[in-house]
Amino acid sequence: MTRTAEAMPQGLAALDVTTKPSLAGLTRAGLAEALRAIGTPDREIRMRVSQLWHWMYFHGVRDFDAMLNVSKVMRAKLAEHFSLTRPEVVEEQVSSDGTRKWLIRMPPVDKLEASRSLGAEVECVYIPESDRGTLCVSSQVGCTLNCTFCHTGTQKLVRNLTTQEIVSQLIVARERLGDFPGLTPPDNGLIPSGEGVRAVSNIVFMGMGEPLYNFENVRDAVEILSDGDGLSLSKRRITVSTSGVVPEIGRLGEEAGAALAISLHAVRDELRDKLVPLNKKYPIKELLQACRDYPGASNARRITFEYVMLKGINDTPAEARELVRLLKGIPAKINLIPFNPWPGAPYECSDWETIEKFSDIVFNAGYASPVRTPRGRDILAACGQLKSETEKLRARARLAAETD
Numbered sequence: 001m002t003r004t005a006e007a008m009p010q011g012l013a014a015l016d017v018t019t020k021p022s023l024a025g026l027t028r029a030g031l032a033e034a035l036r037a038i039g040t041p042d043r044e045i046r047m048r049v050s051q052l053w054h055w056m057y058f059h060g061v062r063d064f065d066a067m068l069n070v071s072k073v074m075r076a077k078l079a080e081h082f083s084l085t086r087p088e089v090v091e092e093q094v095s096s097d098g099t100r101k102w103l104i105r106m107p108p109v110d111k112l113e114a115s116r117s118l119g120a121e122v123e124c125v126y127i128p129e130s131d132r133g134t135l136c137v138s139s140q141v142g143c144t145l146n147c148t149f150c151h152t153g154t155q156k157l158v159r160n161l162t163t164q165e166i167v168s169q170l171i172v173a174r175e176r177l178g179d180f181p182g183l184t185p186p187d188n189g190l191i192p193s194g195e196g197v198r199a200v201s202n203i204v205f206m207g208m209g210e211p212l213y214n215f216e217n218v219r220d221a222v223e224i225l226s227d228g229d230g231l232s233l234s235k236r237r238i239t240v241s242t243s244g245v246v247p248e249i250g251r252l253g254e255e256a257g258a259a260l261a262i263s264l265h266a267v268r269d270e271l272r273d274k275l276v277p278l279n280k281k282y283p284i285k286e287l288l289q290a291c292r293d294y295p296g297a298s299n300a301r302r303i304t305f306e307y308v309m310l311k312g313i314n315d316t317p318a319e320a321r322e323l324v325r326l327l328k329g330i331p332a333k334i335n336l337i338p339f340n341p342w343p344g345a346p347y348e349c350s351d352w353e354t355i356e357k358f359s360d361i362v363f364n365a366g367y368a369s370p371v372r373t374p375r376g377r378d379i380l381a382a383c384g385q386l387k388s389e390t391e392k393l394r395a396r397a398r399l400a401a402e403t404d
């Protein structure tokens, strides 16, 4: 494991933020509003938005002066009022298996955050494989849902990320991975590359937070990420994972068109109530009905069911058989996730033999490649291990302020 310290959070000096709002990560509507605010005539707005869009999201430029088809006068005006600043990567960790975890600090979004000189911090993980590169993005800082096996759920501080903050995670990742025209990938051979191969080909909303509790921002982010004039990821390769916010599931299919993943983890309500407390509100039957009704689900676009393997809790052959029975009639994939431990976790990962037995039953019922290999465990980058240091930093900032 290697660590790269770019601008380590050693104190308030590192917390300098630009005062000009950044345009990077905005929706078309957001860009139009920004242009209007600086007096751009209405008849020009559409064209200007398209220009900005292409430069920002296709080319990934960081400087208005690089926008060659925009007039010099306009470029100067844009630079006077706005920036193209990205959120700061305060820490990068690279696992021995090539997985990268970035701790990303967002600029403050409101007066309260600004007065504390601290914006939100989230973790974002990149997982390279031979044929794809997956970016695991966060949708919230922390999570309100307290699933008992999840580290993120123990983080107290919670807020929704803005659309811009969600999209910025991909921009930052692609920059770090040399995945914009004219950039060079880091030289360690683990990043998929070659003709037509993107370093980031897939996005999963499986980082911090419950994406369906931040519906509008996630939906708008999916729209930007998949826009063919810019970042151009296929919607089929953007997966939103939910712990089961039933009323928003149909909307996700209709309004975002992203692939769906469900964190199931148990086949009985009694147990699921404990593991995923949201189950008390939306029990398994209702959750599975929402999946049956999911717009666009088909054998070509299957719903992923995630099932974390917890030793002695949910891992018996009888539960595997029940899982298969429950999912009958739903176009499904099953992802068995070996539990990733974190300090103080009340569970252990099932034994390999137990996982194999469970997986055989699922496999024999016709579900392919069911066990997810844990990636980046040495840097706590695996599922459910994410937890940003924002709380600690806040404490440190307060201390510094008091000392002042």
Ligand code: SAH
Residues within 6 Å of the ligand: 143, 149, 150, 151, 205, 206, 207, 208, 209, 210, 211, 241, 242, 243, 262, 263, 306, 308, 337, 338, 339, 340, 341, 342, 383, 384, 385
């Ligand atoms: N809140 C959403 C998305 C983020 S969690 C959700 O719950 O689906 C992403 C996935 O990681 C979920 O399937 C979650 O159940 C799983 N997960 C959480 N903690 C884990 C842990 N310690 N080990 C393995 N998987 C975990």
Ligand code: SF4
Residues within 6 Å of the ligand: 143, 144, 145, 146, 147, 150, 151, 152, 153, 207, 208, 209, 210, 243, 263, 384
């Ligand atoms: Fe939140 Fe998902 Fe973790 Fe549950 S598993 S606490 S919903 S991030």
